[in-house]
Amino acid sequence: MSAEKFSLRERKKQLTYEAVSEAAISMFLERGFDKVSVAEVAAAADISKPTLFRYFPAKEDLVLHRFADHEDEAARVVTGRPDGTSPLDALRRHFLDGLDRRDPVTGLCDHPDVLAFHRLLYGTPSLVARLYGYQGRSEAALARALDPGTPVAARLAAGQIIAVLRILADENWRRIDAGESAGQVHADAVEAAALAFAQLENGLLMPRPGEAPSVGPG
Known part of the structure:
Protein backbone atom coordinates (compact mmCIF):
# COMPACT_ATOMS: atom_id res chain seq x y z
CA MET A 1 0.00 0.00 0.00
CA SER A 2 1.35 3.42 -0.92
CA ALA A 3 2.11 6.01 1.73
CA GLU A 4 -0.50 8.31 0.19
CA LYS A 5 -3.26 5.68 0.44
CA PHE A 6 -2.20 4.80 3.99
CA SER A 7 -2.28 8.47 4.96
CA LEU A 8 -5.77 8.89 3.48
CA ARG A 9 -6.96 5.82 5.38
CA GLU A 10 -5.53 7.15 8.62
CA ARG A 11 -7.13 10.57 8.06
CA LYS A 12 -10.52 8.97 7.47
CA LYS A 13 -10.09 6.93 10.63
CA GLN A 14 -9.20 10.04 12.61
CA LEU A 15 -12.23 11.88 11.24
CA THR A 16 -14.44 9.01 12.33
CA TYR A 17 -12.93 9.08 15.82
CA GLU A 18 -13.61 12.79 16.10
CA ALA A 19 -17.14 12.66 14.67
CA VAL A 20 -18.24 9.84 16.97
CA SER A 21 -16.63 11.44 20.02
CA GLU A 22 -18.19 14.84 19.36
CA ALA A 23 -21.62 13.28 18.80
CA ALA A 24 -21.31 11.40 22.08
CA ILE A 25 -20.12 14.44 24.04
CA SER A 26 -23.04 16.51 22.74
CA MET A 27 -25.46 13.87 23.96
CA PHE A 28 -23.70 13.53 27.32
CA LEU A 29 -23.77 17.30 27.85
CA GLU A 30 -27.46 17.44 27.03
CA ARG A 31 -28.67 14.45 29.05
CA GLY A 32 -25.84 13.36 31.34
CA PHE A 33 -23.17 10.70 30.87
CA ASP A 34 -25.01 7.93 32.70
CA LYS A 35 -28.32 8.57 30.93
CA VAL A 36 -27.00 7.99 27.40
CA SER A 37 -26.31 4.44 26.26
CA VAL A 38 -23.56 3.33 23.91
CA ALA A 39 -26.24 2.01 21.58
CA GLU A 40 -27.77 5.50 21.37
CA VAL A 41 -24.38 7.01 20.56
CA ALA A 42 -23.78 4.43 17.83
CA ALA A 43 -27.19 5.14 16.32
CA ALA A 44 -26.59 8.88 16.36
CA ALA A 45 -23.21 8.38 14.67
CA ASP A 46 -24.77 5.99 12.13
CA ILE A 47 -22.46 3.10 12.97
CA SER A 48 -23.03 -0.26 14.63
CA LYS A 49 -22.34 -0.81 18.31
CA PRO A 50 -19.53 -3.34 17.58
CA THR A 51 -17.91 -0.79 15.23
CA LEU A 52 -18.09 1.87 17.93
CA PHE A 53 -16.33 -0.42 20.37
CA ARG A 54 -13.56 -1.00 17.83
CA TYR A 55 -12.87 2.70 17.98
CA PHE A 56 -13.60 3.25 21.66
CA PRO A 57 -13.06 0.22 23.94
CA ALA A 58 -15.00 1.85 26.80
CA LYS A 59 -17.80 4.37 27.02
CA GLU A 60 -15.53 6.75 28.95
CA ASP A 61 -13.11 6.83 26.01
CA LEU A 62 -15.75 8.67 23.99
CA VAL A 63 -15.16 11.66 26.28
CA LEU A 64 -11.47 11.25 26.98
CA HIS A 65 -10.70 11.11 23.25
CA ARG A 66 -10.28 14.89 23.53
CA PHE A 67 -7.22 14.23 25.67
CA ALA A 68 -5.62 11.84 23.19
CA ASP A 69 -3.38 14.47 21.61
CA HIS A 70 -2.24 15.66 25.03
Missing part, protein backbone atom coordinates in the same frame (compact mmCIF):
# COMPACT_ATOMS: atom_id res chain seq x y z
CA GLU A 71 -1.32 12.30 26.54
CA ASP A 72 2.34 12.56 25.49
CA GLU A 73 2.45 16.36 25.36
CA ALA A 74 4.98 16.76 28.18
CA ALA A 75 7.19 14.10 26.59
CA ARG A 76 7.04 15.87 23.23
CA VAL A 77 7.99 19.17 24.85
CA VAL A 78 11.04 17.55 26.45
CA THR A 79 12.23 15.68 23.36
CA GLY A 80 11.68 18.69 21.11
CA ARG A 81 13.29 21.29 23.36
CA PRO A 82 16.08 23.51 21.95
CA ASP A 83 19.71 22.63 22.64
CA GLY A 84 20.88 24.01 25.96
CA THR A 85 17.37 24.09 27.43
CA SER A 86 16.68 21.89 30.43
CA PRO A 87 13.55 19.71 30.55
CA LEU A 88 12.08 21.80 33.37
CA ASP A 89 12.74 25.07 31.54
CA ALA A 90 11.07 23.71 28.43
CA LEU A 91 8.04 22.50 30.39
CA ARG A 92 7.81 25.77 32.33
CA ARG A 93 7.81 27.84 29.16
CA HIS A 94 5.27 25.57 27.54
CA PHE A 95 2.90 25.79 30.49
CA LEU A 96 3.21 29.58 30.75
CA ASP A 97 2.56 29.88 27.03
CA GLY A 98 -0.51 27.69 27.52
CA LEU A 99 -1.76 30.07 30.21
CA ASP A 100 -1.37 33.00 27.83
CA ARG A 101 -3.25 31.10 25.10
CA ARG A 102 -5.98 30.03 27.56
CA ASP A 103 -5.26 26.41 26.69
CA PRO A 104 -7.98 24.27 28.35
CA VAL A 105 -5.30 21.79 29.45
CA THR A 106 -3.95 24.44 31.85
CA GLY A 107 -7.38 24.85 33.44
CA LEU A 108 -7.31 28.55 32.54
CA CYS A 109 -10.12 28.68 29.99
CA ASP A 110 -13.56 30.17 30.59
CA HIS A 111 -15.10 29.48 27.20
CA PRO A 112 -18.65 28.19 27.80
CA ASP A 113 -18.08 25.00 25.79
CA VAL A 114 -14.92 24.23 27.76
CA LEU A 115 -16.66 24.93 31.06
CA ALA A 116 -19.48 22.56 30.12
CA PHE A 117 -17.03 19.84 29.11
CA HIS A 118 -15.01 20.17 32.31
CA ARG A 119 -18.16 20.00 34.42
CA LEU A 120 -19.15 16.84 32.60
CA LEU A 121 -15.69 15.37 33.08
CA TYR A 122 -15.12 16.23 36.73
CA GLY A 123 -18.75 15.64 37.67
CA THR A 124 -18.75 12.03 36.47
CA PRO A 125 -16.92 9.62 38.83
CA SER A 126 -16.21 7.02 36.14
CA LEU A 127 -14.58 9.66 33.93
CA VAL A 128 -12.46 10.94 36.81
CA ALA A 129 -11.34 7.38 37.52
CA ARG A 130 -10.48 6.89 33.86
CA LEU A 131 -8.27 9.99 34.00
CA TYR A 132 -5.85 8.16 36.27
CA GLY A 133 -4.94 5.89 33.37
CA TYR A 134 -4.33 8.93 31.19
CA GLN A 135 -2.05 10.43 33.83
CA GLY A 136 -0.16 7.16 34.21
CA ARG A 137 0.50 7.00 30.48
CA SER A 138 1.61 10.64 30.50
CA GLU A 139 4.09 9.85 33.27
CA ALA A 140 5.43 6.82 31.42
CA ALA A 141 5.93 8.79 28.19
CA LEU A 142 7.65 11.63 30.04
CA ALA A 143 9.90 9.21 31.93
CA ARG A 144 11.09 7.72 28.64
CA ALA A 145 11.75 11.20 27.29
CA LEU A 146 13.72 12.23 30.38
CA ASP A 147 15.97 9.20 30.42
CA PRO A 148 15.19 5.75 29.02
CA GLY A 149 18.30 4.38 30.74
CA THR A 150 17.20 4.89 34.36
CA PRO A 151 13.54 3.86 34.51
CA VAL A 152 12.96 4.20 38.27
CA ALA A 153 14.72 7.54 38.60
CA ALA A 154 13.03 8.91 35.50
CA ARG A 155 9.63 7.70 36.69
CA LEU A 156 10.11 9.48 40.02
CA ALA A 157 10.93 12.71 38.20
CA ALA A 158 8.09 12.32 35.70
CA GLY A 159 5.59 11.55 38.45
CA GLN A 160 6.42 14.75 40.28
CA ILE A 161 6.24 16.85 37.13
CA ILE A 162 2.90 15.44 35.96
CA ALA A 163 1.51 15.90 39.47
CA VAL A 164 2.54 19.56 39.44
CA LEU A 165 0.92 20.15 36.06
CA ARG A 166 -2.27 18.48 37.26
CA ILE A 167 -2.42 20.49 40.49
CA LEU A 168 -1.84 23.77 38.68
CA ALA A 169 -4.61 23.00 36.18
CA ASP A 170 -6.96 21.83 38.95
CA GLU A 171 -6.45 25.05 40.90
CA ASN A 172 -7.13 27.21 37.84
CA TRP A 173 -10.23 25.19 36.96
CA ARG A 174 -11.52 25.31 40.55
CA ARG A 175 -11.46 29.12 40.58
CA ILE A 176 -13.03 29.47 37.14
CA ASP A 177 -15.75 26.96 38.02
CA ALA A 178 -16.48 29.13 41.08
CA GLY A 179 -17.19 32.11 38.81
CA GLU A 180 -13.91 33.94 38.19
CA SER A 181 -12.86 34.77 34.64
CA ALA A 182 -9.66 33.55 33.03
CA GLY A 183 -8.42 37.12 33.00
CA GLN A 184 -8.96 37.46 36.75
CA VAL A 185 -7.12 34.23 37.49
CA HIS A 186 -4.26 34.65 34.99
CA ALA A 187 -1.78 36.61 37.15
CA ASP A 188 -2.18 34.23 40.09
CA ALA A 189 -1.88 31.25 37.74
CA VAL A 190 1.43 32.56 36.40
CA GLU A 191 2.70 33.14 39.93
CA ALA A 192 1.62 29.66 41.03
CA ALA A 193 3.36 28.09 38.02
CA ALA A 194 6.56 29.98 38.78
CA LEU A 195 6.45 28.76 42.40
CA ALA A 196 5.70 25.17 41.39
CA PHE A 197 8.52 24.92 38.87
CA ALA A 198 10.93 26.62 41.27
CA GLN A 199 10.11 23.96 43.87
CA LEU A 200 10.69 21.24 41.30
CA GLU A 201 13.99 22.77 40.26
CA ASN A 202 15.26 23.30 43.79
CA GLY A 203 14.13 19.95 45.10
CA LEU A 204 14.72 17.75 42.12
CA LEU A 205 17.83 17.34 40.00
CA MET A 206 16.80 15.94 36.64
CA PRO A 207 18.34 12.54 35.85
CA ARG A 208 21.20 12.43 33.43
CA PRO A 209 21.62 9.37 31.23
CA GLY A 210 22.66 6.45 33.41
CA GLU A 211 22.54 8.51 36.61
CA ALA A 212 19.88 8.64 39.31
CA PRO A 213 18.69 12.12 40.38
CA SER A 214 19.36 13.62 43.77
CA VAL A 215 16.20 14.71 45.57
CA GLY A 216 16.41 17.18 48.38
CA PRO A 217 16.94 20.85 49.16
CA GLY A 218 18.73 22.75 46.42
Whole structure:
Protein backbone atom coordinates (compact mmCIF):
# COMPACT_ATOMS: atom_id res chain seq x y z
CA MET A 1 0.00 0.00 0.00
CA SER A 2 1.35 3.42 -0.92
CA ALA A 3 2.11 6.01 1.73
CA GLU A 4 -0.50 8.31 0.19
CA LYS A 5 -3.26 5.68 0.44
CA PHE A 6 -2.20 4.80 3.99
CA SER A 7 -2.28 8.47 4.96
CA LEU A 8 -5.77 8.89 3.48
CA ARG A 9 -6.96 5.82 5.38
CA GLU A 10 -5.53 7.15 8.62
CA ARG A 11 -7.13 10.57 8.06
CA LYS A 12 -10.52 8.97 7.47
CA LYS A 13 -10.09 6.93 10.63
CA GLN A 14 -9.20 10.04 12.61
CA LEU A 15 -12.23 11.88 11.24
CA THR A 16 -14.44 9.01 12.33
CA TYR A 17 -12.93 9.08 15.82
CA GLU A 18 -13.61 12.79 16.10
CA ALA A 19 -17.14 12.66 14.67
CA VAL A 20 -18.24 9.84 16.97
CA SER A 21 -16.63 11.44 20.02
CA GLU A 22 -18.19 14.84 19.36
CA ALA A 23 -21.62 13.28 18.80
CA ALA A 24 -21.31 11.40 22.08
CA ILE A 25 -20.12 14.44 24.04
CA SER A 26 -23.04 16.51 22.74
CA MET A 27 -25.46 13.87 23.96
CA PHE A 28 -23.70 13.53 27.32
CA LEU A 29 -23.77 17.30 27.85
CA GLU A 30 -27.46 17.44 27.03
CA ARG A 31 -28.67 14.45 29.05
CA GLY A 32 -25.84 13.36 31.34
CA PHE A 33 -23.17 10.70 30.87
CA ASP A 34 -25.01 7.93 32.70
CA LYS A 35 -28.32 8.57 30.93
CA VAL A 36 -27.00 7.99 27.40
CA SER A 37 -26.31 4.44 26.26
CA VAL A 38 -23.56 3.33 23.91
CA ALA A 39 -26.24 2.01 21.58
CA GLU A 40 -27.77 5.50 21.37
CA VAL A 41 -24.38 7.01 20.56
CA ALA A 42 -23.78 4.43 17.83
CA ALA A 43 -27.19 5.14 16.32
CA ALA A 44 -26.59 8.88 16.36
CA ALA A 45 -23.21 8.38 14.67
CA ASP A 46 -24.77 5.99 12.13
CA ILE A 47 -22.46 3.10 12.97
CA SER A 48 -23.03 -0.26 14.63
CA LYS A 49 -22.34 -0.81 18.31
CA PRO A 50 -19.53 -3.34 17.58
CA THR A 51 -17.91 -0.79 15.23
CA LEU A 52 -18.09 1.87 17.93
CA PHE A 53 -16.33 -0.42 20.37
CA ARG A 54 -13.56 -1.00 17.83
CA TYR A 55 -12.87 2.70 17.98
CA PHE A 56 -13.60 3.25 21.66
CA PRO A 57 -13.06 0.22 23.94
CA ALA A 58 -15.00 1.85 26.80
CA LYS A 59 -17.80 4.37 27.02
CA GLU A 60 -15.53 6.75 28.95
CA ASP A 61 -13.11 6.83 26.01
CA LEU A 62 -15.75 8.67 23.99
CA VAL A 63 -15.16 11.66 26.28
CA LEU A 64 -11.47 11.25 26.98
CA HIS A 65 -10.70 11.11 23.25
CA ARG A 66 -10.28 14.89 23.53
CA PHE A 67 -7.22 14.23 25.67
CA ALA A 68 -5.62 11.84 23.19
CA ASP A 69 -3.38 14.47 21.61
CA HIS A 70 -2.24 15.66 25.03
CA GLU A 71 -1.32 12.30 26.54
CA ASP A 72 2.34 12.56 25.49
CA GLU A 73 2.45 16.36 25.36
CA ALA A 74 4.98 16.76 28.18
CA ALA A 75 7.19 14.10 26.59
CA ARG A 76 7.04 15.87 23.23
CA VAL A 77 7.99 19.17 24.85
CA VAL A 78 11.04 17.55 26.45
CA THR A 79 12.23 15.68 23.36
CA GLY A 80 11.68 18.69 21.11
CA ARG A 81 13.29 21.29 23.36
CA PRO A 82 16.08 23.51 21.95
CA ASP A 83 19.71 22.63 22.64
CA GLY A 84 20.88 24.01 25.96
CA THR A 85 17.37 24.09 27.43
CA SER A 86 16.68 21.89 30.43
CA PRO A 87 13.55 19.71 30.55
CA LEU A 88 12.08 21.80 33.37
CA ASP A 89 12.74 25.07 31.54
CA ALA A 90 11.07 23.71 28.43
CA LEU A 91 8.04 22.50 30.39
CA ARG A 92 7.81 25.77 32.33
CA ARG A 93 7.81 27.84 29.16
CA HIS A 94 5.27 25.57 27.54
CA PHE A 95 2.90 25.79 30.49
CA LEU A 96 3.21 29.58 30.75
CA ASP A 97 2.56 29.88 27.03
CA GLY A 98 -0.51 27.69 27.52
CA LEU A 99 -1.76 30.07 30.21
CA ASP A 100 -1.37 33.00 27.83
CA ARG A 101 -3.25 31.10 25.10
CA ARG A 102 -5.98 30.03 27.56
CA ASP A 103 -5.26 26.41 26.69
CA PRO A 104 -7.98 24.27 28.35
CA VAL A 105 -5.30 21.79 29.45
CA THR A 106 -3.95 24.44 31.85
CA GLY A 107 -7.38 24.85 33.44
CA LEU A 108 -7.31 28.55 32.54
CA CYS A 109 -10.12 28.68 29.99
CA ASP A 110 -13.56 30.17 30.59
CA HIS A 111 -15.10 29.48 27.20
CA PRO A 112 -18.65 28.19 27.80
CA ASP A 113 -18.08 25.00 25.79
CA VAL A 114 -14.92 24.23 27.76
CA LEU A 115 -16.66 24.93 31.06
CA ALA A 116 -19.48 22.56 30.12
CA PHE A 117 -17.03 19.84 29.11
CA HIS A 118 -15.01 20.17 32.31
CA ARG A 119 -18.16 20.00 34.42
CA LEU A 120 -19.15 16.84 32.60
CA LEU A 121 -15.69 15.37 33.08
CA TYR A 122 -15.12 16.23 36.73
CA GLY A 123 -18.75 15.64 37.67
CA THR A 124 -18.75 12.03 36.47
CA PRO A 125 -16.92 9.62 38.83
CA SER A 126 -16.21 7.02 36.14
CA LEU A 127 -14.58 9.66 33.93
CA VAL A 128 -12.46 10.94 36.81
CA ALA A 129 -11.34 7.38 37.52
CA ARG A 130 -10.48 6.89 33.86
CA LEU A 131 -8.27 9.99 34.00
CA TYR A 132 -5.85 8.16 36.27
CA GLY A 133 -4.94 5.89 33.37
CA TYR A 134 -4.33 8.93 31.19
CA GLN A 135 -2.05 10.43 33.83
CA GLY A 136 -0.16 7.16 34.21
CA ARG A 137 0.50 7.00 30.48
CA SER A 138 1.61 10.64 30.50
CA GLU A 139 4.09 9.85 33.27
CA ALA A 140 5.43 6.82 31.42
CA ALA A 141 5.93 8.79 28.19
CA LEU A 142 7.65 11.63 30.04
CA ALA A 143 9.90 9.21 31.93
CA ARG A 144 11.09 7.72 28.64
CA ALA A 145 11.75 11.20 27.29
CA LEU A 146 13.72 12.23 30.38
CA ASP A 147 15.97 9.20 30.42
CA PRO A 148 15.19 5.75 29.02
CA GLY A 149 18.30 4.38 30.74
CA THR A 150 17.20 4.89 34.36
CA PRO A 151 13.54 3.86 34.51
CA VAL A 152 12.96 4.20 38.27
CA ALA A 153 14.72 7.54 38.60
CA ALA A 154 13.03 8.91 35.50
CA ARG A 155 9.63 7.70 36.69
CA LEU A 156 10.11 9.48 40.02
CA ALA A 157 10.93 12.71 38.20
CA ALA A 158 8.09 12.32 35.70
CA GLY A 159 5.59 11.55 38.45
CA GLN A 160 6.42 14.75 40.28
CA ILE A 161 6.24 16.85 37.13
CA ILE A 162 2.90 15.44 35.96
CA ALA A 163 1.51 15.90 39.47
CA VAL A 164 2.54 19.56 39.44
CA LEU A 165 0.92 20.15 36.06
CA ARG A 166 -2.27 18.48 37.26
CA ILE A 167 -2.42 20.49 40.49
CA LEU A 168 -1.84 23.77 38.68
CA ALA A 169 -4.61 23.00 36.18
CA ASP A 170 -6.96 21.83 38.95
CA GLU A 171 -6.45 25.05 40.90
CA ASN A 172 -7.13 27.21 37.84
CA TRP A 173 -10.23 25.19 36.96
CA ARG A 174 -11.52 25.31 40.55
CA ARG A 175 -11.46 29.12 40.58
CA ILE A 176 -13.03 29.47 37.14
CA ASP A 177 -15.75 26.96 38.02
CA ALA A 178 -16.48 29.13 41.08
CA GLY A 179 -17.19 32.11 38.81
CA GLU A 180 -13.91 33.94 38.19
CA SER A 181 -12.86 34.77 34.64
CA ALA A 182 -9.66 33.55 33.03
CA GLY A 183 -8.42 37.12 33.00
CA GLN A 184 -8.96 37.46 36.75
CA VAL A 185 -7.12 34.23 37.49
CA HIS A 186 -4.26 34.65 34.99
CA ALA A 187 -1.78 36.61 37.15
CA ASP A 188 -2.18 34.23 40.09
CA ALA A 189 -1.88 31.25 37.74
CA VAL A 190 1.43 32.56 36.40
CA GLU A 191 2.70 33.14 39.93
CA ALA A 192 1.62 29.66 41.03
CA ALA A 193 3.36 28.09 38.02
CA ALA A 194 6.56 29.98 38.78
CA LEU A 195 6.45 28.76 42.40
CA ALA A 196 5.70 25.17 41.39
CA PHE A 197 8.52 24.92 38.87
CA ALA A 198 10.93 26.62 41.27
CA GLN A 199 10.11 23.96 43.87
CA LEU A 200 10.69 21.24 41.30
CA GLU A 201 13.99 22.77 40.26
CA ASN A 202 15.26 23.30 43.79
CA GLY A 203 14.13 19.95 45.10
CA LEU A 204 14.72 17.75 42.12
CA LEU A 205 17.83 17.34 40.00
CA MET A 206 16.80 15.94 36.64
CA PRO A 207 18.34 12.54 35.85
CA ARG A 208 21.20 12.43 33.43
CA PRO A 209 21.62 9.37 31.23
CA GLY A 210 22.66 6.45 33.41
CA GLU A 211 22.54 8.51 36.61
CA ALA A 212 19.88 8.64 39.31
CA PRO A 213 18.69 12.12 40.38
CA SER A 214 19.36 13.62 43.77
CA VAL A 215 16.20 14.71 45.57
CA GLY A 216 16.41 17.18 48.38
CA PRO A 217 16.94 20.85 49.16
CA GLY A 218 18.73 22.75 46.42
